[in-house]
Amino acid sequence: xxxxxxxxxxxxGRRAAAQSAFSAGHVPVRRVQQRVxxxxxxxxxxAPASTTIAAEDLLNRSYxxxxxxxxxxxxxxxxxxxEGQTLGRLATLAATYIRGKHQATYSPSMDMGAYVVxxxxxxxxxxxxxxxxxxxxxxxxxxPGSWKIETFNQLQKRIxxxxxxxxxxxxxxxxxxxxxxxLHLKVYKGTEHPHDxxxxxxxxxxxxxxxxxxxxxxxx
Amino acid sequence: xxxxxxRVWEIAKGFRGRAKNCIKIARxxxxxxxQHAYKGRKDKKGExxxxxxxxVNAAAREHGIKYSLFMNGLRQENVTxxxxxxxxxxxxxxxxxxxxxxxxxYMRGLGGSxxxxxxxxxxxxxxxxxxxxxAKRITVGSLEAxxxxxxxxKAAGSISSxxx
Numbered sequence: 538x539x540x541x542x543x544x545x546x547x548x549x550g551r552r553a554a555a556q557s558a559f560s561a562g563h564v565p566v567r568r569v570q571q572r573v574x575x576x577x578x579x580x581x582x583x584a585p586a587s588t589t590i591a592a593e594d595l596l597n598r599s600y601x602x603x604x605x606x607x608x609x610x611x612x613x614x615x616x617x618x619x620e621g622q623t624l625g626r627l628a629t630l631a632a633t634y635i636r637g638k639h640q641a642t643y644s645p646s647m648d649m650g651a652y653v654v655x656x657x658x659x660x661x662x663x664x665x666x667x668x669x670x671x672x673x674x675x676x677x678x679x680x681p682g683s684w685k686i687e688t689f690n691q692l693q694k695r696i697x698x699x700x701x702x703x704x705x706x707x708x709x710x711x712x713x714x715x716x717x718x719x720l721h722l723k724v725y726k727g728t729e730h731p732h733d734x735x736x737x738x739x740x741x742x743x744x745x746x747x748x749x750x751x752x753x754x755x756x757x
Numbered sequence: 758x759x760x761x762x763x764r765v766w767e768i769a770k771g772f773r774g775r776a777k778n779c780i781k782i783a784r785x786x787x788x789x790x791x792q793h794a795y796k797g798r799k800d801k802k803g804e805x806x807x808x809x810x811x812x813v814n815a816a817a818r819e820h821g822i823k824y825s826l827f828m829n830g831l832r833q834e835n836v837t838x839x840x841x842x843x844x845x846x847x848x849x850x851x852x853x854x855x856x857x858x859x860x861x862x863y864m865r866g867l868g869g870s871x872x873x874x875x876x877x878x879x880x881x882x883x884x885x886x887x888x889x890x891x892a893k894r895i896t897v898g899s900l901e902a903x904x905x906x907x908x909x910x911k912a913a914g915s916i917s918s919x920x921x
Contacts, residue, residue, distance in 0.1 A: 599805060599841060600812075600848045641816035641847035641854075645808070 602647045612721075613651040614737035616730070617744070620657040623664060624704055626745050631655060631701075632708035634740070635721050645710075648718055654732050655724045659697035663689060673703065698724040759784050760791075809840035816847030820858040822867070830861030 605611075615634055619627055637643045637650035663671060671689040692700055701724045709715045723732065746754070760768070762780060768787040769777045776786040814824035822830075831838065836857065838846070847854040863871055 599809065600845060638811065639815055639819070641812045641819070641844065641851075643808075643812055643815050 600642065600644075602642060602644050602649055606642065607647045607649055614654065614732060614735040615651055615740045616654040616656065616732075616737035618657055618728075618739070618741045619655050619701065620660040622661055622741070622744055624661050624700065625663075627655070627661065628701065628704035628708055630740065630744050631705050631722060635705070635718050636709060646714070648714060648721075650718055650721060652721045652723065652732075652735070652737075654730050654737050655701050655722065656728050656730055657726075658701050658724045659693060659726050661693075661697075661701060668693075673700075697726055760787055806840060809844040812844035812847060813840060816844075816851075816854055817858060820855055822858055822862060826865070827858065827861055830864055831857065834860060834864055836860075 617627060617631060631653045633639055634653050635650045637648070639651075640649065642649050668690045669688055672686045673689070673692050674684060674686050677683045677685055687695070689700065702719075702722060705722050706719055709719060723730065759765075762784075765780065765784050765787045768790055769783040771777065772783065772786055775782045777783060810824065813827070817824050817827040838857075843854070843857075846857070
């Protein structure tokens with residue numbers, strides 16, 4: 538595409554002013570000619586001559602990530618310590634980061650999220666009577682009638698990682714992309730995890746709290 | 758009848774099964790495709806706006822303010838940037854976006870010093886947090902420093918404000 542400055546053969550009038558003012562992008566001239574305040578914009582937005590002209594329509598195209606933007610190697614890693622944390626609130630935070638909704642570059646169709654490591658999964662808590670009342674259902678065999686139900690306590694003794702994985706899975710989108718980004722959650726039972734090389738940032742303090750807990754913390 | 762056969766074949770390229778080969782079925786599916794496209798063109802406007810709002814929300818929360826309070830603050834400050842421009846600023850001009858957030862926080866009494874008085878960082882290094890390839894695009898706002906970028910982006914926003 539030719540640079541817009543080259544195409545601006547007309548040298549007079551509002552059209553030239555518009556094209557010189559927005560030399561970095563294309564402005565549909567049809568709309569511009571109705572605007573009265575065009576002249577004042579010219580001085581404010583004056584761009585130096587060394588600006589390169591981008592080939593695309595900068596002002597009228599929303600951001601869509603490229604493959605390089607969504608590359609796994611550029612993704613951040615975060616770590617959450619689940620000890621004493623409420624299950625749902627922790628899972629919400631993890632799901633938000635995995636999905637990429639914490640960043641302005643969020644795109645629903647691409648995986649723009651981060652990796653989240655959860656440690657101390659066996660120490661996550663739920664409130665009320667849920668340790669004995671919250672049930673986890675699973676199919677065993679594929680056959681009718683072949684299912685098992687276990688409580689939160691039982692599952693935490695057996696496979697504690699599954700509790701957090703189950704919670705986060707429910708908060709992620711269901712579909713091809715949702716199934717892929719589920720794998721970006723890494724849950725571990727104790728404090729050891731093999732992701733030290735990724736230097737994950739600790740976001741445990743970002744877990745939401747109940748208003749009364751926030752007020753209690755403020756008083757301290 | 759319906760769509761002309763030539764047009765049906767044009768539209769039905771890539772359809773599954775008989776819908777791409779047999780005229781009776783292809784014509785039905787082609788007409789349905791056009792209906793979907795019509796509805797989609799209308800939905801696209803709302804979907805895009807929703808995406809911009811989610812992006813602005815995420816960016817604002819990075820700076821410690823919620824979308825609702827941020828937009829309310831912008832309206833009170835008479836900043837007429839539309840959501841599309843705000844989301845583009847948040848991605849490509851993070852310093853400008855931060856200046857807007859600070860302006861709103863100052864107006865609400867949440868922020869610290871008056872924004873613009875202490876020039877924080879240079880504008881030329883508008884490195885976004887996500888990836889370096891994103892920062893290569895040059896926009897109007899990146900050429901101005903500090904508070905000036907708000908006014909230039911204001912101009913950029915009001916030009917396309919009728920697409921908000």
